[in-house]
Amino acid sequence: MMIKIKLKKIILTTLLLTNSYTTLADDNKFQVAIVKGEVGTSELSKGKVESGIKKLIASNIKQDFYANKMNLCVAYLQATSQQSDKTESACTEAITSLESMKHQSNKVRYLTALNYSNRGVARYRKNQITAALKDFEIAVEIDDNSITTGNLQKFNRLVSQEQVESITEFSD
Helix, strand or coil: CHHHHHHHHHHHHCCEEEEEECCCCCCCCEEEEEECCCCCHHHHHCCCHHHHHHHHHHHCCHHHHHHHHHHHHHHHHHCCHHHHCCHHHHHHHHHHHHHCCCCCCHHHHHHHHHHHHHHHHHHHHCCCHHHHHHHHHHHHHHCCCHHHHHHHHHHHHHCCHHHHHHHHHHHC
């Protein structure tokens, strides 16, 4: 019960800080979202990814589970390739924790959409084109805010429809 109250408090008082993900070519940059004011946020916003990850892993507080996993997802996105393999599972854990909430307020839907978008970026980086597209589309369907719609548009510019269709056919 205490965990749910704390989680709702975090969600209701959350401010999001968006950072451009800058390792993509040209002007096509995805945006990712982290929970501002939570463990590791200060380090991540200053580019101190490794120390941010260490703090997030060390905290592992159940009350801050959603914020911890969302921030860890973005931290792993920015980390070295050794740790980037953990990105998708951290994003998925954050999504799962939000979707398990019985009351789906507008704020919860907004945050869930941002996490799908974050996971879409992670999957794009791993060249999982079809899975990335699905995450970006789900994100926009849940909440078509500027981050989710912008990331879907950027994805569509980077990946041709023919490429998505051929990958889908191959995977079926």
